[in-house]
Amino acid sequence: MSISAKVEYGLRAILEISQNEGLLKARELSERMNIPLKFLAHIINDLSVAGITTSKTGARGGVSLARDPGQISLKDVIEALDGPFKFLKCDAIRSWCGFTENCPIKNELMDVERKVEGILESKKISDFLYLNEKIIRKDEHYGDNRKISNQ
Numbered sequence: 001m002s003i004s005a006k007v008e009y010g011l012r013a014i015l016e017i018s019q020n021e022g023l024l025k026a027r028e029l030s031e032r033m034n035i036p037l038k039f040l041a042h043i044i045n046d047l048s049v050a051g052i053t054t055s056k057t058g059a060r061g062g063v064s065l066a067r068d069p070g071q072i073s074l075k076d077v078i079e080a081l082d083g084p085f086k087f088l089k090c091d092a093i094r095s096w097c098g099f100t101e102n103c104p105i106k107n108e109l110m111d112v113e114r115k116v117e118g119i120l121e122s123k124k125i126s127d128f129l130y131l132n133e134k135i136i137r138k139d140e141h142y143g144d145n146r147k148i149s150n151q
Contacts, residue, residue: 004081
């Protein structure tokens with residue numbers, strides 16, 4: 001299991017958008033993130049359909065968050081860009097399996113799936129923003145960027 005490039009770019013885009021005052025032009029966002037505008041447009045569209053971002057076309061257009069960063073979970077972003085979260089897929093690919101209710105593997109993995117889903121639901125975009133501010137910030141004493149411990 002891994003996070004797709006689309007989700008990673010989506011998260012980066014959301015962080016950029018959330019730190020911008022007002023609407024952010026997709027072209028500017030594409031340049032900041034160093035990714036093709038066409039790929040970013042697909043990401044923004046999927047995020048808009050899911051109600052995570054909102055966009056306005058035209059000369060004064062751009063993209064912004066549709067909800068507060070504290071109301072957007074990592075699970076919301078994953079599902080907006082990659083579809084429903086499913087850790088366990090044995091029902092869909094192994095219809096021939098003789099184990100149904102009493103499968104020792106399925107029961108344990110369903111428990112893992114519920115826990116992972118809970119973690120993804122609990123992690124909010126605001127958590128990423130907080131960490132981003134903590135990890136690298138202007139150190140006034142040295143006048144340059146320094147890594148800051150999470151402690």
